[in-house]
Amino acid sequence: MGLILSIANQKGGVGKTTTAINLASSLSYLERKVLLIDLDYQANATTCLGIHRGSFEYSVFDCLTEETTLQQTILKTDNPLIDVLPARTMVEGVEEKIILNNNRDFILTIQMKAIKEMYDYILIDCPPSLGYITINAMMASDGIIIPVQCEFLAMDGLTQLLNTIRLVQSKKKVNMETLTIFGVLLTMLDTRSTSGYQVIAEVKTYFNEKVFQTVIPRNVSCSNATFYGVPVTEFSPKSKSSLSYRQLAKEVISRHEQTTIR
Numbered sequence: 001m002g003l004i005l006s007i008a009n010q011k012g013g014v015g016k017t018t019t020a021i022n023l024a025s026s027l028s029y030l031e032r033k034v035l036l037i038d039l040d041y042q043a044n045a046t047t048c049l050g051i052h053r054g055s056f057e058y059s060v061f062d063c064l065t066e067e068t069t070l071q072q073t074i075l076k077t078d079n080p081l082i083d084v085l086p087a088r089t090m091v092e093g094v095e096e097k098i099i100l101n102n103n104r105d106f107i108l109t110i111q112m113k114a115i116k117e118m119y120d121y122i123l124i125d126c127p128p129s130l131g132y133i134t135i136n137a138m139m140a141s142d143g144i145i146i147p148v149q150c151e152f153l154a155m156d157g158l159t160q161l162l163n164t165i166r167l168v169q170s171k172k173k174v175n176m177e178t179l180t181i182f183g184v185l186l187t188m189l190d191t192r193s194t195s196g197y198q199v200i201a202e203v204k205t206y207f208n209e210k211v212f213q214t215v216i217p218r219n220v221s222c223s224n225a226t227f228y229g230v231p232v233t234e235f236s237p238k239s240k241s242s243l244s245y246r247q248l249a250k251e252v253i254s255r256h257e258q259t260t261i262r
Contacts, residue, residue, distance in 0.1 A: 002035075002119040003256050004112065005182055006141040011157045012128040014149040015187035016040075018222060018232075019248075020125035021048045022241075023145075025231035026249035028081035032120040035074065038087035039133055045125045046086040048229050049077045059088035063111060064136065065097045070111045083119075098132045105132070105171065108140040121252075130164045138168040143182025148203055150189040150196040150215070155206065181207070183255065185248065187216040214248040217241060 007016050007023075017040060024034045037060060038045040043053055056075060058068045063085070074083050098104050116122065124137045138144065144165060148154050169179045184207045189196045204211050217240050225235035233242045 002033075002116050002122050003143070004116065004122040004124070004141045005143050005145055005252075006124040006126050006134075006137040007145045007147065008126040008134060008138065008161065009146055009148070009158075010128055010130045010134075010161055011149075015147045015185075015216065016128070017042075017044045017048070017125050018226065019145070019147050019185060019187065019216070019245075020045050020123050021231045022233050022245040023249060023252065024049075024082050024121075024123055025079070025233040026245045027121055027252070028079055029233070029246065030249055030253065031081070032253070033081050033118070035083045035085065035115070035119045035122045037085040037122065037124045037137075039137055040087060040125050040127045041089060043087040043089050044226075046084060046088075048226065048231060049079075049082065049084045050229070051075055051077065051084055051086050053086075053088060056086055056088075060085045061088065061094045064094055064107055064133065066101070066107065070115050074115070095132050098136070105135055105139050108136040112140045130160060135164070135168060138165065138179060139172065141179060143180045145183050145185055146181065147185045147187045148199075150186050150199045152195060152199075154199045155202060181210050183252070184211045185214070185216065186211065188218045189215050190218045212248060212251050214244055214251055216244045216248070 007020050009016060020036060024036045027034050036045055039060060058073045062068045063070050063073055074085050077084055101107060126134045126137050172179050184203060186200055186203060219239055219241040221236040221239035222232045222241045225232035228235060232239060233245055236242055
């Protein structure tokens with residue numbers, strides 16, 4: 001049965017989508033079957049996995065409004081080990097429709113049951129907000145990966161995110177389910193700046209062993225890969241960013257296996 005991980009932080013520009021697509025790619029290199037769910041209205045994860053935004057009938061938002069199911073919406077990518085549940089831009093009224101649903105917090109959870117066993121890992125790229133869409137993602141997840149940018153005020157806003165995680169944890173506990181902070185990922189480190197290392201020390205002091213050993217450096221290859229719409233692991237396999245995401249994938253698998261053994 002697959003491990004479901006939401007990649008979440010309501011602060012934009014911290015590397016959520018970049019992490020989602022490159023972690024998916026790196027896990028596939030390690031022969032894991034991955035589903036990437038794109039819950040961001042910008043649909044960048046969908047595009048970076050080679051899916052043209054106008055080439056499909058249904059998106060994940062149609063699943064959340066129960067107009068279709070996950071099984072009918074999942075698309076294959078050029079990588080045989082990666083499937084994607086695509087997003088579409090300019091979607092309006094999704095949150096309003098979710099609010100009217102009696103199972104508003106559990107829509108994704110209910111639909112996920114039919115597909116969870118098909119994958120080793122299901123990664124959810126969350127939008128930069130803490131509304132019902134993100135709550136649905138968290139409710140359906142086993143753990144959260146929190147990307148934190150190695151820049152000034154990196155911890156700013158994390159209190160609100162952590163409060164939302166605690167709220168979801170209490171709701172899942174009623175159903176004898178758990179949600180953990182699977183890991184905190186430090187991203188966009190400028191190795192030439194001392195301030196970045198100060199942020200690393202601050203985050204490690206707060207989150208302790210939850211912080212991944214892997215730190216993602218700021219690298220021009222990542223920006224170029226996004227421009228060309230491919231993961232950096234494919235665009236520049238030997239770049240520092242690519243090698244870092246490969247190492248992150250190994251850490252994710254190791255943590256997963258340790259949790260399973262326990």
